Amino acid sequence: MNIKKDIAISDSGFVFDPTTGESFSLNPLGVKILTLLKDGDDQKEISDFVLQQYEVDSDTFENNYYDFLNMLKQFNLTEPQA
């Protein structure tokens, strides 16, 4: 999944989408993952990173990860699929 190139992500947890004018707030892990996605990391790379850094098992994270991707789609922060 590709994240829109022109969204602005701030370290403090805010995201601005200039194409719609909408703003979003994220928690720290949300910011981290969105940044990794924007940089082109795939699911495996993101998952490895999170499992290494955080107290979480892979099933729980996978579940939460897909939920998060769905929300990004819901908020139109992803590029329409070709």
Added chain:
Amino acid sequence: MTNIMKKQKYERPIINRINAGVSNKFGTQTKINIISEIDGLAVKDLLKDYDSPLYVISEREIRETYNKAKQAFSTRYPKVQFAWSYKTNYLDAVCRLYHKLGSWAEVVSGFEYDKAIDNGVPGSNIIFNGPDKSEEDLTKAIKNGSLIHVDHFDELYLIMKLADKIEETPKLAIRVNMDTGIYPQWDRFGFNYENGEAWNALNRIMLNEKVDLVGLHTHIGTYIMTPNAYGVAAYKLAELAVRVDKKYGHKVKYIDMGGGFASKNTLKGAYLPGTDTCPSFDDYAEAITNALINSEIDPDNLPTLFLETGRALIDDAGYLLGTVLANKRLADGRRSTIIDIGINMLFTSFWYEHNIVPAQETTHHTEDTTIYGPLCMNIDVIRAAIQFPLLNKKDHVVISRIGAYNMTQWLQFITLRPNVVIIDMDKNVHIIRENETKKNFDQLEKVPEYLK
């Protein structure tokens, strides 16, 4: 040497849309409250020891609230007597605690009456209210010298008939309904004040030598937010007392103002939380005692003021503890959290926006959330829209202020009722009602031979 890095605490990734300047139905929340312990005992330990879900009653909070209520009235009026309204919570341990604190019993059925007797309440300290008193119930109540609050003329005539046969003189009060300026007016119980029915009933009682008029009663409704309505009600009962005294030279021993004080719960659709809007015991006490003291009642013969306060005394002392079963995403992106507490255990969720909070530390991040119970029923909604922190499966939640009506109006529906415990003043935990088992229900059912 290997560098073992300590992993960070995990919180799942979330994103929320910011709606600048627009407040939505999920409300805004800046600070996340948690309840991790009750009277010094950890919620997680209580759930480990007594299973989830779990009802918890705090003796400390029962005592503190009772003392506050008592103080509000007894500092303003010389003779005050509380009567515990059994229907609010009739677990025997709870009733006995109120009796220990000095409360009499207020009951509305033969079942509740027998419970009060079994709880050691002298018959003369039981107030018997309600429209459903059988001939057998009335006979028992007359013989025990209980205070019978007559609801309608059919009942009055039955009592007069019984009085012919029974040696003891029935002690009667009438329940009066009236316009106190609040809507809806509860006019289905008792005799109406404005149309003269109440006065008529009083005359009939006074003209019958076999019955004794001892009191006047009203219960103007429940969760009444306007203390002034009580002032109006107390004034009208005082007026009836004065008229009886003038015409018959007979003084009633008490005026019973019923229950109905609001607890600090928030009603559905209310703009502000109940903690901000609900009157204090002092507000109610001021309105009622002013009306009585300023009435024409002879100050040397003030009647005792009875109060049948239910929810305002016990709501705060009750907690419902539970566990997150799952998180789900609804079609429109809203999060839903499913917990093991259903509306079958939280009857009051039909009219309250119950306060529900996590039992463990969370971050300040929240999501628009709907909290569902575990029942396979669309109506099983604990909170339709709340800003809620990110809880995971197996995390614990606490619903506070549930002491009134839930442990009597609960339903055996789909799941079985869980344990109820009380935490005593020394922080000891006692089971006061065991969790139900399938066996309990099997005992009551019978399968006809042909279906075996």
